[in-house]
Amino acid sequence: MEYVLNPWPWYITGPLIALVMALLLYFGKTFGMSSNLRTMCAIGGGGKFSDFFKFNWKEQVWNLIVVLGAIIGGFIATQYLSNDAITNLNPETISELQQMGFKGAGETLVPNEIFDLETLNSKSLILLIIGGLLVGFGTRYAGGCTSGHAITGLSSLQKPSLIAVIGFFIGGLIMTNLLLPLIFN
Amino acid sequence: MRYLKFLLVGIFFGIILVKSEAVSWYRIYEMFRFQSFHMYGIIGTAIATGVLFLQISKKGYIKSIKGADIFVPKKDRGLIRYIVGGIIFGFGWALIGACPGPMYILLGTGVLSMLIVIAAALLGTFIYGVLKDKLPH
Numbered sequence: 314m315e316y317v318l319n320p321w322p323w324y325i326t327g328p329l330i331a332l333v334m335a336l337l338l339y340f341g342k343t344f345g346m347s348s349n350l351r352t353m354c355a356i357g358g359g360g361k362f363s364d365f366f367k368f369n370w371k372e373q374v375w376n377l378i379v380v381l382g383a384i385i386g387g388f389i390a391t392q393y394l395s396n397d398a399i400t401n402l403n404p405e406t407i408s409e410l411q412q413m414g415f416k417g418a419g420e421t422l423v424p425n426e427i428f429d430l431e432t433l434n435s436k437s438l439i440l441l442i443i444g445g446l447l448v449g450f451g452t453r454y455a456g457g458c459t460s461g462h463a464i465t466g467l468s469s470l471q472k473p474s475l476i477a478v479i480g481f482f483i484g485g486l487i488m489t490n491l492l493l494p495l496i497f498n
Numbered sequence: 499m500r501y502l503k504f505l506l507v508g509i510f511f512g513i514i515l516v517k518s519e520a521v522s523w524y525r526i527y528e529m530f531r532f533q534s535f536h537m538y539g540i541i542g543t544a545i546a547t548g549v550l551f552l553q554i555s556k557k558g559y560i561k562s563i564k565g566a567d568i569f570v571p572k573k574d575r576g577l578i579r580y581i582v583g584g585i586i587f588g589f590g591w592a593l594i595g596a597c598p599g600p601m602y603i604l605l606g607t608g609v610l611s612m613l614i615v616i617a618a619a620l621l622g623t624f625i626y627g628v629l630k631d632k633l634p635h
Contacts, residue, residue: 317517323536326518327543333511334544335551340503341562343571346599350623357620365627378501380602382508387606389509390516400522403533410527422516422604423523423595428611438614440593445615447590449622452598454633455583456573459597462584463541466573468548473573473580480584481591482530488592489530 318396334464342375345461347452349373349380413497426497440496455480512603521603523595530592579635 334344351366352373359366400419410418415426427437452458455477457466463481466474515521518540529537554560555568562568591597594615596604601619605612626633 320519321514321517323518323539324543326514326520327540328547329514330511330518330540330544331547331551333507333514334548336507338555338568338570339560339562340507341564341566341569342504346597346602347623350598350619351627353620354624354627359624359627362624363627363630365630366624375501375504378504379508379511382505382510383512383515383599383602384508384606385505386509386512387516387521387603388512388608390513391607394513394517400519400524402524402528406524406528406531406533409531410524419522419524422519422521422607423609427523427594428609430611433611441611441614442618444590444594445618446622446625447586447593448596448598448601448615449590449619449624450626451583451585451587451590451622453583453623453626455580455587458587458599459541459591460599462573464544464548465570467545469552469570470549471573473576476577476580477584480581481588483581484585484588484590485526485530485592486588487585488589489527492589493527493592 317394319398320401330464331468334460334468337379340375343461344465345376345457346380346383347448347458347461349376350449351453352377413494415497451484511599512606515600515603516607521596521600521607526592526595574635576635579633582634 337344352370355366355368355370400422402419407418415424418424425432427440448458455462457474457477459481462474462477467478519525520537520540525534525537528534551560552568552570558567560568587597596612596615598619601612601616605616
């Protein structure tokens with residue numbers, strides 16, 4: 314049971330993520346989480362504003378069910394399958410983050426300095442909104458996210474996905490190495 | 499009932515992403531600082547296993563539930579949309595430490611402020627849909 318309750322090593326979880334992709338392909342679907350944002354826009358009446366949201370969203374309900382499952386899975390994992398183990402981060406990462414004002418790096422899944430609702434201030438609210446906008450806009454422009462491009466696209470050796478993943482990393486490296494130190498100094 | 503299998507796959511997906519710490523904001527930060535192998539190990543072994551699965555299925559050894567060939571849709575050709583869209587997504591990924599799967603999973607772990615992120619992501623997708631025809635692809 315200790316093995317289950319402790320964090321799982323990368324060499325176990327990587328292949329299990331591939332198994333999720335394989336199962337969805339086996340069911341005749343695909344592994345792509347960002348498509349759900351488009352589906353929800355379509356359900357919400359986005360078709361009135363753009364043809365991009367005019368499609369038969371009922372064919373995409375299965376993917377919304379995957380999302381519902383993912384939410385339940387997150388709940389089960391934290392409530393029943395976890396101990397108090399803190400994320401085993403590089404000590405260098407922890408001290409860097411402390412200098413940027415992040416206390417208790419690794420004790421929670423996300424930093425309270427950005428995500429805690431009780432201490433939410435205008436800065437953290439703006440960061441959450443900008444982050445969400447960038448993810449929602451960027452994934453649709455790029456035609457996929459980590460699941461659709463990095464896992465499915467690269468597994469099927471598609472060049473567009475390789476270009477997209479290079480883009481993911483260019484953006485991520487700039488944000489983490491250049492912009493985050495400016496935002497939190 | 500026909501949706502049950504998708505619910506179970508989603509639950510499985512949520513559990514492994516929490517247990518692997520791939521939903522951790524700190525793990526994403528660490529990855530983009532090259533201070534740990536952890537995330538590279540996860541993504542690398544996922545892709546390696548995925549390649550193996552698709553190569554075996556290509557040979558006809560694995561069929562879908564309906565007996566058809568395993569089918570992976572082809573991405574459209576293009577350059578600008580992938581590099582520019584990719585960079586924009588990368589900014590957001592590193593800022594909030596979550597991509598579209600973990601956004602929902604984190605909500606399930608009790609990070610309620612993810613609702614704000616999800617709402618903003620919906621708006622971002624909507625903005626793309628409205629501007630789509632004016633953007634270079």
